[in-house]
Structure formats: structure tokens, C-alpha cells
Amino acid sequence: MKAEQLFDVNGHVAFVTGAASGLGLAMAEVMADNGAHVVMTDINPDTLTEHRQRLADGGGSVETIELDVSDLAALRTAIDGVAATHGRLDAIFANAGISAGPGYQTDAGQINAVDQAKWDEVLHINLSSVFTTIQTAAAHMKRQKSGRIVVTSSIAGLKAEQMVGYAYAATKAAVINLVRQAAMELAPFNVSINAIAPGPFYTNIGNGRLSDPAVAKAFSDVVPMGRIADTSELQGLALMLGSPAASFITGTVIPIDGGSTAG
Ligand SMILES: NC(=O)c1ccc[n+]([C@@H]2O[C@H](COP(=O)([O-])OP(=O)(O)OC[C@H]3O[C@@H](n4cnc5c(N)ncnc54)[C@H](O)[C@@H]3O)[C@@H](O)[C@H]2O)c1
Known part of the structure; x- marks a missing residue:
């Protein structure tokens, strides 16, 4: 089969959270x-507008919604609205997520320094909002008997990682089992749901802390490929999981990590 057919998302409606930057932007792009119609959502409307314009100039079909995924009612309204307007929802990327600060390698990231308010915020955005995204999309996808749900986890959800905060590690593990659980229920409806587990990518997460050469070195030193990835390197996996190519892939977690979880 030709690649164009295998990965054909022409006319599909795709919804991406956290689409103004980093991995979400790469997914939307x-x-x-x-050829998909992409609904890019984010808390940052100015950057969203800039990217919508750029993608539209390149022939893309894109709309934007200013959306804070921590507002669960607004999140539901946005997804329901897109499904109602377009009459379908083919793919959703539950991608928006935040850092919980440094890991236990620094004093500020150690277990007794964990701030309760920050813990609650990270659990809400990285777990509860992901659940609501899946839950709302599932209702539409079950009805139409098709759909692709892609959740952005992390290699920190698969193994201990000294450079990420406790709440981040906990939520990224939790969404993997959420994906497995939902995969069982949604499989008979021809709806697939998978998690991706990225290693380090250059994005703006954690106030762009990877732009600090010392932090970047610490992250790349533990990657067998010896480097941090560019967001474009996520696009093959995102397209595969969001397209007909993933027709028999569900309930999985796929690392994209330069070999980090292999050894
Ligand atoms: N960059 C990495 O190395 C890496 C590795 C593993 C997993 N991830 C995950 O990738 C996902 C995307 O992060 P990124 O690295 O691209 O970071 P990023 O900061 O570049 O992009 C995240 C986007 O999400 C938006 N956002 C933040 N809070 C939001 C909210 N409450 N509602 C809606 N949008 C919100 C931000 O405005 C931003 O545009 C996150 O879930 C993150 O945990 C990133």
C-alpha cells in the first residue's frame, strides 16, 4: 500500500491540546x-494565531480555540463543539502538560520539598484534564465507531527519572494505565487509544529549561543516541497513531526516546 493511502488523514478532523508550542505544535503541523482539518487549542492565543496563519499560508486547514484544559467544563464544551460543527472527530491528541519542576537530583525536587499546591496543579492538568479529554472524545468516537486518541506520556512514566518532579512522574505513569483501561472499553467500537512516551525534546516545557546547556547536557548524557530530539522527529509517530495506519494498534505505550528505555 502506498504511504499516502496508509497515512491518509485527508478530510479528517483532529483536535490537539497544548498546540501552540513544542510537541503539540508538531502534532498539529x-x-x-x-490534509486533516486541525483544531489547535492552547492557553496562549497569540502564538496559536501566529501558527494558524503560517499553516493556513502553507495550505493547511486549521482553526484555533483558546482553551485552558484545567477548566474541565470548557474542555468538554470545546470538544463537543468541534464534533457538532464538523459532524465528526477522527483524532484527538491529549497533549497539554506541565512540568512539576526539578527532580530529586536537586534539593528543590526532593520528596520533602514537594509543594502541595504544585502537586495538585500538576495532577489536575497532566491527569484529570487528560481523563476529561479522553472521556469527552470517547463519547463521539463510540457513536461514530471510529477514532484515534493519542496521549502524551513520557519516559518518566515508564521508569524513575531523577530530572523530573514527583507529580510529573506520577501523572505520566497514570495516563499510561488510563490508556490501557480505556483501550479495553473502546476496542469493540473501533476506537484506538495509545500513549507516546517521549524522551527529551527541545520545547518550551519548564520555562524552556532545556535551553540551559547544563540541563541539556544532563538530559542528553543519559540518551543512548547522545542528544535531545527536535520536535519534527515526533511527527512520524504522531501521524501514524492519528491515521488509518494504526488500525490494529491500541492500548500501547510507544517510547520515542533515542533508546533511553531500552537499556
Ligand atoms: N519536551 C519534552 O522533552 C517532553 C518529554 C516527554 C513528554 N513531554 C510532554 O509533552 C507534552 C507537551 O509539552 P512540550 O514539551 O511540548 O512543552 P511546551 O511547553 O513547549 O508546550 C506545551 C503547550 O501546552 C500549553 N499549555 C500549558 N498548560 C496548558 C493548559 N492548562 N491548557 C492548555 N494548554 C496548556 C502551553 O501554552 C504550551 O503551548 C506535555 O504533556 C509534556 O509533559 C515533553
Whole structure:
């Protein structure tokens, strides 16, 4: 089968959270570049507008919604609204997430320094909002008997990681089992749901802390490929999981990590 057919998302409606930057932007771009109508959502409306314009100039079909995923009612309204307007929802990327600060390698990241308010915020955004995204999309996808749900976890959800905070590690593990649980229920409806587990990518997460050369070195030193990835390197996996190519892939977690979880 030709690649164009295998990964054909022409006319599909895709919804991405946290789409103004980093991995979410890369997901939105690859879906738009391959013919999907992409709904880009984020808390940052100015950057969203800039990217919508750029993608539209390149021939992409894109709309934007200012959306804070921590507002669960607004999140539901946005997803329901897109499904109602377009009459379908083919793919959703539950991607928005925040850092919980440094890991236990520094004093500020050690277990007794964990701030309760920060813990609650990270659990809400990285777990509860992901659950609501899946839950709301599932209702539409079950009805239409098709759909792709892609959740952004992390390699920190698969193994201990000294450079990420406790709440981050906990939520990224939790969403993996959430994916497995939902995969069982949704499989008979021809709806697939998978998690991706990225290693380090250059994005703005944690106030762009990877732009600090010392932090970047610490992260890249533990990657067998010896480097931090560019967000474009996520696009093949995102397109595969969001397209017909993933027709028999569900309930999985796929690392994209330069070999970090292999050894
Ligand atoms: N960058 C990495 O190395 C890496 C590795 C593993 C997993 N991840 C995960 O990738 C996902 C995307 O992060 P990124 O690295 O691209 O970071 P990023 O900061 O570049 O992008 C995240 C986007 O989400 C938006 N956002 C933040 N809070 C939001 C909210 N409450 N509602 C809606 N949008 C919100 C931000 O405005 C931003 O545009 C996160 O879930 C993150 O945990 C990143």
C-alpha cells in the first residue's frame, strides 16, 4: 500500500491540546500538512494565531480555540463543539502538560520539598484534564465507531527519572494505565487509544529549561543516541497513531526516546 493511502488523514478532523508550542505544535503541523482539518487549542492565543496563519499560508486547514484544559467544563464544551460543527472527530491528541519542576537530583525536587499546591496543579492538568479529554472524545468516537486518541506520556512514566518532579512522574505513569483501561472499553467500537512516551525534546516545557546547556547536557548524557530530539522527529509517530495506519494498534505505550528505555 502506498504511504499516502496508509497515512491518509485527508478530510479528517483532529483536535490537539497544548498546540501552540513544542510537541503539540508538531502534532498539529503533521496532521495539517497531510490534509486533516486541525483544531489547535492552547492557553496562549497569540502564538496559536501566529501558527494558524503560517499553516493556513502553507495550505493547511486549521482553526484555533483558546482553551485552558484545567477548566474541565470548557474542555468538554470545546470538544463537543468541534464534533457538532464538523459532524465528526477522527483524532484527538491529549497533549497539554506541565512540568512539576526539578527532580530529586536537586534539593528543590526532593520528596520533602514537594509543594502541595504544585502537586495538585500538576495532577489536575497532566491527569484529570487528560481523563476529561479522553472521556469527552470517547463519547463521539463510540457513536461514530471510529477514532484515534493519542496521549502524551513520557519516559518518566515508564521508569524513575531523577530530572523530573514527583507529580510529573506520577501523572505520566497514570495516563499510561488510563490508556490501557480505556483501550479495553473502546476496542469493540473501533476506537484506538495509545500513549507516546517521549524522551527529551527541545520545547518550551519548564520555562524552556532545556535551553540551559547544563540541563541539556544532563538530559542528553543519559540518551543512548547522545542528544535531545527536535520536535519534527515526533511527527512520524504522531501521524501514524492519528491515521488509518494504526488500525490494529491500541492500548500501547510507544517510547520515542533515542533508546533511553531500552537499556
Ligand atoms: N519536551 C519534552 O522533552 C517532553 C518529554 C516527554 C513528554 N513531554 C510532554 O509533552 C507534552 C507537551 O509539552 P512540550 O514539551 O511540548 O512543552 P511546551 O511547553 O513547549 O508546550 C506545551 C503547550 O501546552 C500549553 N499549555 C500549558 N498548560 C496548558 C493548559 N492548562 N491548557 C492548555 N494548554 C496548556 C502551553 O501554552 C504550551 O503551548 C506535555 O504533556 C509534556 O509533559 C515533553
